[in-house]
Amino acid sequence: MVDIATRVYNHKWKIDPIVRSLIDNDFYKLLMCQSVFRNRPDTNVTFSLINRSKQIRLADLIDEGELREQLDHVRGLSLSRGESTWLRGNTFYGKRQMFRSDFMEFLEGLRLPAYHLEKRDGQYELTFEGRWPEVMLWEIPALAILMELRSRAVLKDMGRFELQVLYAQAMTRLWEKVQHLRNLPDLRIADFGTRRRHSFLWQDWCVQAMIEGLGDRFTGTSNCLIAMHRDIEAIGTNAHELPMVNAALAEDDTALRRAPYDVLADWHDEHEGNLRIILPDTYGTRGFLEQAPDWLAGWTGIRIDSGDPATGAETAISWWKSRGEDPRNKLIIFSDGLDVDKIAQLHHQFHGRVKVSFGWGTLLTNDFRGLVPGDGLAPFSLVCKAVAANGQPTVKLSDNPAKAMGPADEVERYKRVFGVGQQTASEVVV
Amino acid sequence: MVDIATRVYNHKWKIDPIVRSLIDNDFYKLLMCQSVFRNRPDTNVTFSLINRSKQIRLADLIDEGELREQLDHVRGLSLSRGESTWLRGNTFYGKRQMFRSDFMEFLEGLRLPAYHLEKRDGQYELTFEGRWPEVMLWEIPALAILMELRSRAVLKDMGRFELQVLYAQAMTRLWEKVQHLRNLPDLRIADFGTRRRHSFLWQDWCVQAMIEGLGDRFTGTSNCLIAMHRDIEAIGTNAHELPMVNAALAEDDTALRRAPYDVLADWHDEHEGNLRIILPDTYGTRGFLEQAPDWLAGWTGIRIDSGDPATGAETAISWWKSRGEDPRNKLIIFSDGLDVDKIAQLHHQFHGRVKVSFGWGTLLTNDFRGLVPGDGLAPFSLVCKAVAANGQPTVKLSDNPAKAMGPADEVERYKRVFGVGQQTASEVVV
Numbered sequence: 119m120v121d122i123a124t125r126v127y128n129h130k131w132k133i134d135p136i137v138r139s140l141i142d143n144d145f146y147k148l149l150m151c152q153s154v155f156r157n158r159p160d161t162n163v164t165f166s167l168i169n170r171s172k173q174i175r176l177a178d179l180i181d182e183g184e185l186r187e188q189l190d191h192v193r194g195l196s197l198s199r200g201e202s203t204w205l206r207g208n209t210f211y212g213k214r215q216m217f218r219s220d221f222m223e224f225l226e227g228l229r230l231p232a233y234h235l236e237k238r239d240g241q242y243e244l245t246f247e248g249r250w251p252e253v254m255l256w257e258i259p260a261l262a263i264l265m266e267l268r269s270r271a272v273l274k275d276m277g278r279f280e281l282q283v284l285y286a287q288a289m290t291r292l293w294e295k296v297q298h299l300r301n302l303p304d305l306r307i308a309d310f311g312t313r314r315r316h317s318f319l320w321q322d323w324c325v326q327a328m329i330e331g332l333g334d335r336f337t338g339t340s341n342c343l344i345a346m347h348r349d350i351e352a353i354g355t356n357a358h359e360l361p362m363v364n365a366a367l368a369e370d371d372t373a374l375r376r377a378p379y380d381v382l383a384d385w386h387d388e389h390e391g392n393l394r395i396i397l398p399d400t401y402g403t404r405g406f407l408e409q410a411p412d413w414l415a416g417w418t419g420i421r422i423d424s425g426d427p428a429t430g431a432e433t434a435i436s437w438w439k440s441r442g443e444d445p446r447n448k449l450i451i452f453s454d455g456l457d458v459d460k461i462a463q464l465h466h467q468f469h470g471r472v473k474v475s476f477g478w479g480t481l482l483t484n485d486f487r488g489l490v491p492g493d494g495l496a497p498f499s500l501v502c503k504a505v506a507a508n509g510q511p512t513v514k515l516s517d518n519p520a521k522a523m524g525p526a527d528e529v530e531r532y533k534r535v536f537g538v539g540q541q542t543a544s545e546v547v548v
Numbered sequence: 549m550v551d552i553a554t555r556v557y558n559h560k561w562k563i564d565p566i567v568r569s570l571i572d573n574d575f576y577k578l579l580m581c582q583s584v585f586r587n588r589p590d591t592n593v594t595f596s597l598i599n600r601s602k603q604i605r606l607a608d609l610i611d612e613g614e615l616r617e618q619l620d621h622v623r624g625l626s627l628s629r630g631e632s633t634w635l636r637g638n639t640f641y642g643k644r645q646m647f648r649s650d651f652m653e654f655l656e657g658l659r660l661p662a663y664h665l666e667k668r669d670g671q672y673e674l675t676f677e678g679r680w681p682e683v684m685l686w687e688i689p690a691l692a693i694l695m696e697l698r699s700r701a702v703l704k705d706m707g708r709f710e711l712q713v714l715y716a717q718a719m720t721r722l723w724e725k726v727q728h729l730r731n732l733p734d735l736r737i738a739d740f741g742t743r744r745r746h747s748f749l750w751q752d753w754c755v756q757a758m759i760e761g762l763g764d765r766f767t768g769t770s771n772c773l774i775a776m777h778r779d780i781e782a783i784g785t786n787a788h789e790l791p792m793v794n795a796a797l798a799e800d801d802t803a804l805r806r807a808p809y810d811v812l813a814d815w816h817d818e819h820e821g822n823l824r825i826i827l828p829d830t831y832g833t834r835g836f837l838e839q840a841p842d843w844l845a846g847w848t849g850i851r852i853d854s855g856d857p858a859t860g861a862e863t864a865i866s867w868w869k870s871r872g873e874d875p876r877n878k879l880i881i882f883s884d885g886l887d888v889d890k891i892a893q894l895h896h897q898f899h900g901r902v903k904v905s906f907g908w909g910t911l912l913t914n915d916f917r918g919l920v921p922g923d924g925l926a927p928f929s930l931v932c933k934a935v936a937a938n939g940q941p942t943v944k945l946s947d948n949p950a951k952a953m954g955p956a957d958e959v960e961r962y963k964r965v966f967g968v969g970q971q972t973a974s975e976v977v978v
Contacts, residue, residue: 119557286723
């Protein structure tokens with residue numbers, strides 16, 4: 119029986135919006151946004167799209183008009199009553215009223231600010247400039263839109279049957295991964311795959327696969343909208359943008375050296391328990407931990423997001439021991455470029471020595487590798503980062519020089535200030 | 549948008565019928581039916597269900613009430629106007645008006661006769677008795693019903709998500725098989741999988757996968773309804789029941805010895821070209837060919853349906869040569885227990901030496917092996933055969949003693965009459 123009403127409704131869509139909700143966004147962006155809204159509300163920042171996979175010529179693949187339609191659609195979004203109710207009433211990390219009333223009022227009134235879009239050398243230059251608490255919420259929807267428009271560009275000439283087979287193959291692949299993960303005792307794993315997902319509907323399916331296949335071992339999703347719809351935990355703490363922007367605002371080298379710790383001092387005031395997670399790699403993990411104040415050793419855990427993950431975890435364990443902490447009470451969250459084999463390997467290596475958790479991103483929500491001719495759906499490394507704050511350029515070093523960003527002279531200055539020596543480069547796939 | 553009308557309609561179904569059309573049946577049954585209708589219309593035959601996989605206790609798996617509902621539904625079917633038009637107006641094997649008017653009138657008035665159903669030792673005893681041209685049309689729907697009720701019994705407790713993953717896996721598996729077959733030059737392959745299909749919808753999907761993936765190399769389907777819906781060729785010629793019933797009716801050993809050839813003499817009068825396919829194994833291929841009259845060597849091809857297929861094909865090639873025929877003008881159709889590896893192997897061995905074609909059955913339309921716990925969806929060997937004709941038991945020997953059927957003394961008599969010596973047994977999986 120043909121549902122004529124549905125067909126007519128579908129034909130009436132002006133566009134098929136990719137991001138349909140302000141909270142189709144990562145939970146940690148909201149947490150950080152609240153922190154920024156309290157501590158640095160008037161900072162002017164610029165976020166910029168950076169495609170680290172230059173061979174993917176996005177401006178050739180994606181129609182500019184379609185991209186503008188999708189971005190404009192996001193500018194028209196505002197928090198719905200149900201979404202507001204969920205943010206105000208829900209328990210996050212065991213805590214009620216995680217979001218303060220003044221912040222919720224800000225969020226309820228928010229519309230995302232303007233964007234600036236140009237084509238250059240087959241790539242899009244997409245930037246967002248304005249007040250930090252507003253601009254920062256563009257990162258995830260901008261990335262998700264570009265990733266999904268690229269998927270759509272590749273899929274648009276495929277027939278109904280080919281599409282069915284494609285998704286059957288992707289489902290089968292993911293289900294095999296989930297079955298593999300079932301074998302890991304005491305696994306704790308979450309979906310961190312919003313930003314580079316194949317599509318919204320596919321991420322939603324992936325989350326359901328994790329719920330069905332892993333039960334309690336699946337701890338939740340970074341995506342607030344999916345967490346709300348699927349009635350699971352929203353997951354995430356903080357990211358590099360906090361130390362990056364604060365470092366850029368430092369007036370001299372002394373202030374710069376202190377900036378990453380000052381940010382965490384603010385966080386310490388606001389949060390406790392499993393939200394006290396250190397992201398130590400912004401300017402080199404080793405130096406960060408060596409210089410860290412003792413109260414940071416009391417935090418719950420460390421997230422490893424660049425460099426060799428096993429090395430990073432061993433560094434963290436040694437550091438805790440050197441500060442008189444028992445690593446078995448500490449949490450390590452792996453979140454960089456994970457797939458099942460690496461997850462299993464890290465789990466075996468660290469399970470029992472420390473609490474282990476995984477934030478599985480791109481290869482959870484966008485593994486279509488090898489499924490179309492020319493591998494046109496393979497994931498690639500697209501980011502959207504704070505590149506300036508109050509006119510000062512930001513710098514990120516991380517534990518992998520291939521991920522470093524910022525003007526060359528500033529990168530050198532930061533390396534000197536933070537005492538970063540020789541680093542080992544590894545390929546950045548996603 | 550919920551389509552309320554569809555939901556209400558679905559809820560109104562008394563049963564979900566498995567066989568919804570009289571022509572959801574194999575094409576060769578209709579061809580043979582026309583032949584029987586002309587030559588032996590008043591023969592009384594008994595067809596009986598035989599489960600060669602005793603470990604599958606069908607009567608424990610399948611509810612008797614549901615089975616009766618499905619069988620009763622088939623008894624209520626009659627040829628629709630569109631189906632009749634298609635049979636009368638379509639071209640089969642390049643020929644118009646394949647079905648004569650008197651036969652079409654018989655078919656248009658036909659309702660399938662009564663069945664007899666009992667449970668014994670965890671199995672169903674299901675028999676059909678009556679006039680041959682009517683009873684013979686029960687074989688395929690009876691098998692398809694039992695196979696699909698077994699599938700439904702295994703699937704009934706699975707959740708929506710599990711089902712989606714199951715079919716995604718089965719689709720992926722079939723698509724990989726199709727991709728594998730694409731590599732075989734000049735492949736000719738048809739769907740012969742109606743009788744032991746997982747379900748009607750699944751067979752229909754498999755046919756679409758073959759159309760999409762193989763194009764012209766996919767020559768058609770044995771299933772008339774699917775051939776009509778998908779606008780492809782209906783495929784098939786004749787089967788063991790013709791020699792079996794005619795042999796059972798033979799009055800003495802001399803008549804018995806002649807019976808398999810008499811049947812083909814009738815066929816010779818009715819059909820030409822690609823419909824002149826010898827099925828030589830009913831009472832042993834070697835003896836059948838040695839004793840065959842010369843006009844049979846002029847036929848288009850031979851179908852290999854039991855025993856080692858390569859040996860059978862070599863026997864056929866030698867026979868053609870011994871009769872002065874060029875095997876390169878002859879067609880060999882392999883149709884027994886095929887899967888892609890065996891297809892590829894036979895294709896490589898015989899491609900160029902003879903025209904080769906494949907009738908791919910159970911492992912095309914019912915390969916869910918290993919996809920549910922306990923392998924509850926693995927295909928098994930269920931047949932429905934003519935076991936008596938005018939009160940005389942039928943006998944089948946074939947080229948594999950594991951497939952022999954009939955009373956022991958009659959089997960011995962047939963072996964003697966047809967000069968069947970030592971045979972090699974091989975396992976019957978499907």
